[in-house]
Amino acid sequence: xxxxxxxxxxxxxxxxxxxxxxxxxxxxxxxxxxxxxxxxxxxxxxxxxxxxxxxxxxxxxxxxxxxxxxxxxxxxxxxxxxxxxxxxxxxxxxxxxxxxxxxxxxxxxxxxxxxxxxxxxxxxxxxxxxxxxxxxxxxxxxxxxxxxxxxxxxxxxxxxxxxxxxxxxxxxxxxxxxxxxxxxxxxxxxxxxxxxxxxxxxxxxxxxxxxxxxxxxxxxxxxxxxxxxxxxxxxxxxxxxxxxxxxxxxxxxxxxxxxxxxxxxxxxxxxxxxxxxxxxxxxxxxxxxxxxxxxxxxxxxxxxxxxxxxxxxxxxxxxxxxxxxxxxxxxxxxxxxxxxxxxx
Amino acid sequence: xxxxxxxxxxxxxxxxxxxxxxxxxxxxxxxxxxxxxxxxxxxxxxxxxxxxxxxxxxxxxxxxxxxxxxxxxxxxxxxxxxxxxxxxxxxxxxxxxxxxxxxxxxxxxxxxxxxxxxxxxxxxxxxxxxxxxxxxxxxxxxxxxxxxxxxxxxxxxxxxxxxxxxxxxxxxxxxxxxxxxxxxxxxxxxxxxxxxxxxxxxxxxxxxxxxxxxxxxxxxxxxxxxxxxxxxxxxxxxxxxxxxxxxxxxxxxxxxxxxxxxxxxxxxxxxxxxxxxxxxxxxxxxxxxxxxxxxxxxxxxxxxxxxxxxxxxxxxxxxxxxxxxxxxxxxxxxxxxxxxxxxx
Numbered sequence: 031x032x033x034x035x036x037x038x039x040x041x042x043x044x045x046x047x048x049x050x051x052x053x054x055x056x057x058x059x060x061x062x063x064x065x066x067x068x069x070x071x072x073x074x075x076x077x078x079x080x081x082x083x084x085x086x087x088x089x090x091x092x093x094x095x096x097x098x099x100x101x102x103x104x105x106x107x108x109x110x111x112x113x114x115x116x117x118x119x120x121x122x123x124x125x126x127x128x129x130x131x132x133x134x135x136x137x138x139x140x141x142x143x144x145x146x147x148x149x150x151x152x153x154x155x156x157x158x159x160x161x162x163x164x165x166x167x168x169x170x171x172x173x174x175x176x177x178x179x180x181x182x183x184x185x186x187x188x189x190x191x192x193x194x195x196x197x198x199x200x201x202x203x204x205x206x207x208x209x210x211x212x213x214x215x216x217x218x219x220x221x222x223x224x225x226x227x228x229x230x231x232x233x234x235x236x237x238x239x240x241x242x243x244x245x246x247x248x249x250x251x252x253x254x255x256x257x258x259x260x261x262x263x264x265x266x267x268x269x270x271x272x273x274x275x276x277x278x279x280x281x282x283x284x285x286x287x288x289x290x291x292x293x294x295x296x297x298x299x300x301x302x303x304x305x306x307x308x309x310x311x312x313x314x315x316x317x318x319x320x321x322x323x324x325x326x327x328x329x330x331x332x333x334x335x336x337x338x339x340x341x342x343x344x345x346x347x348x349x350x351x352x353x354x355x356x357x358x359x360x361x362x363x364x365x366x367x368x369x370x371x372x373x374x
Numbered sequence: 375x376x377x378x379x380x381x382x383x384x385x386x387x388x389x390x391x392x393x394x395x396x397x398x399x400x401x402x403x404x405x406x407x408x409x410x411x412x413x414x415x416x417x418x419x420x421x422x423x424x425x426x427x428x429x430x431x432x433x434x435x436x437x438x439x440x441x442x443x444x445x446x447x448x449x450x451x452x453x454x455x456x457x458x459x460x461x462x463x464x465x466x467x468x469x470x471x472x473x474x475x476x477x478x479x480x481x482x483x484x485x486x487x488x489x490x491x492x493x494x495x496x497x498x499x500x501x502x503x504x505x506x507x508x509x510x511x512x513x514x515x516x517x518x519x520x521x522x523x524x525x526x527x528x529x530x531x532x533x534x535x536x537x538x539x540x541x542x543x544x545x546x547x548x549x550x551x552x553x554x555x556x557x558x559x560x561x562x563x564x565x566x567x568x569x570x571x572x573x574x575x576x577x578x579x580x581x582x583x584x585x586x587x588x589x590x591x592x593x594x595x596x597x598x599x600x601x602x603x604x605x606x607x608x609x610x611x612x613x614x615x616x617x618x619x620x621x622x623x624x625x626x627x628x629x630x631x632x633x634x635x636x637x638x639x640x641x642x643x644x645x646x647x648x649x650x651x652x653x654x655x656x657x658x659x660x661x662x663x664x665x666x667x668x669x670x671x672x673x674x675x676x677x678x679x680x681x682x683x684x685x686x687x688x689x690x691x692x693x694x695x696x697x698x699x700x701x702x703x704x705x706x707x708x709x710x711x712x713x714x715x716x717x718x
Contacts, residue, residue, distance in 0.1 A: 069420050069421060070417050071417075073414045073415070073416075077413045077414075104497060111466075112465040112466045112469060112481070113462035113465070113466040114462070115459050115659070118456055119457050121456040121457070122456045122457040122483070129490075134493065134494055135482060136481070136497075136501070137482065137483075138481065139465075139466070139469055139479070141466075146473075149478065150478055153448060154480070157448075157501035157502065296660070296663060297663065300663055315637060315658075316640070316660050316664065319640060319641065319664055320663055321665055
């Protein structure tokens with residue numbers, strides 16, 4: 031059978047085989063025969079059924095069909111950036127859970143592009159994944175509703191789904207950032223900078239909120255010049271750090287919004303003539319071997335992936351209930367950079 | 375017909391719809407109807423055609439069909455380890471080339487398991503990728519021959535294909551390791567250890583060969599106790615390093631066979647009371663910020679991915695000619711750890 035076309039009415043209710051049978055004026059078994067390419071249907075009937083399928087935009091649940099036919103089950107993982115080491119342990123954890131369930135994991139990366147995310151997620155569905163774990167780049171996931179209705183279990187991880195109600199597994203970005211900044215304040219810092227990812231990214235916004243909360247709880251002002259949000263490209267981060275560290279009121283400490291930001295800030299501080307305290311969100315390899323060791327707010331990337339994947343297979347196994355929001359705690363790991371006193 | 379849309383004919387011997395029609399004793403259009411699931415064929419005829427298809431091993435070129443239907447083109451990437459940072463830039467480079475060609479990249483990981491690699495590669499083919507970039511875990515890729523004959527372009531990267539003739543893009547593991555070990559010898563070392571990955575892995579064997587070549591060229595003996603091959607799991611590497619660094623004739627320098635080994639050896643040396651020189655194969659993030667900086671034999675992982683992906687799209691565009699073996703040079707980057715003199 032050729033693939034039936036992707037339904038054009040994305041947000042409506044999904045037509046069933048019953049609807050097709052009713053419209054074509056045939057029995058359910060006949061529709062099933064046509065849909066599954068089984069013999070025993072006259073050309074006339076097949077044409078009538080096909081016309082009903084086209085008119086209604088009916089789409090066979092390929093996943094179930096794949097499983098019925100005993101082909102390898104698979105789940106898809108939509109990543110944000112293939113080269114961000116944070117997603118390595120997350121991906122591998124999802125893969126290990128998939129393997130434990132006898133399923134293959136197929137990945138793709140949105141490269142932080144919402145259109146790319148949608149194209150990729152739908153392409154994975156068209157390639158018959160049984161479920162999807164999505165690290166969203168966009169904030170509108172209504173495009174997935176037809177797939178979810180068609181039986182493609184979907185769990186979001188690291189960032190929440192947008193405009194649809196779905197299972198999501200997150201780290202406590204707000205609480206983690208607040209704790210990390212409070213740690214710097216506890217070590218005597220009053221002028222603390224925040225360098226983060228694009229504000230439209232949920233985790234970046236939450237961590238900024240945590241930074242502001244910690245500053246407010248200590249009755250400390252936040253100068254606009256201390257906060258810099260944008261790309262995590264090394265050049266952008268370097269420029270931001272240089273600006274925050276110079277100017278009329280240079281900061282004595284920096285909170286870095288994620289591991290990509292932290293490693294560049296570490297480079298900037300290594301060239302500096304005075305000690306500047308640093309706490310970074312996300313742990314990273316070798317952070318403990320740097321001098322000073324880098325104090326971080328660690329997320330458990332593997333646990334995020336494991337939890338999301340297990341949630342997905344619960345759904346695939348028919349677990350009932352409304353979508354859940356699972357939030358995992360973060361952990362402050364002190365290694366030296368976050369315990370440096372203010373230089374002045 | 376799909377066949378004409380794709381560069382399959384460089385292989386030639388693939389059964390065509392004509393063959394199926396002849397064997398089934400029906401017309402070409404009838405075969406086409408069955409193959410494409412179009413109406414207008416009686417169950418009897420359909421069964422006869424299906425029998426001919428099975429007997430001849432005819433396989434519709436699904437990729438071309440997908441492209442004809444205007445669905446997203448895609449290529450598959452079979453990785454070895456999702457959590458090895460070496461593959462991050464490689465994957466992203468493959469993805470950027472795919473995107474430049476309007477294709478999606480779909481990844482999966484073999485987790486260094488040959489059966490898993492085969493299962494994954496075939497699953498990606500079954501999901502209609504137009505081409506495959508494979509970082510092989512196994513050494514027998516004959517299982518891919520039917521797919522390649524069916525028009526799925528395939529390029530191997532990082533490690534060569536086994537038992538089939540295919541395009542492959544490699545780094546010069548032998549030459550790079552030889553240069554790295556010669557560098558340690560040039561700095562006065564005579565007792566140099568080698569800690570590498572499993573010897574069945576092509577790159578591990580080539581790097582060991584390079585180590586032995588450099589030692590032989592300097593007329594230096596290699597004691598069995600100086601060479602340790604196996605898993606790159608931290609515990610295994612730590613045990614191997616401890617053994618090589620103790621015993622009757624402890625080494626004064628270590629050559630680490632890849633980045634996973636290097637980062638663990640760096641940890642072992644950091645706890646040591648005497649300086650031991652280290653050169654690692656593969657560069658890694660922050661290597662320059664460690665004290666001492668870690669001297670490495672760097673491969674250009676992004677260039678490996680880019681070259682392999684471009685080769686793949688050349689093939690998909692119908693580039694003729696026999697499979698090529700492309701070998702990229704490595705680069706020695708001196709940062710301090712490889713320039714330490716012998717401790718004794």
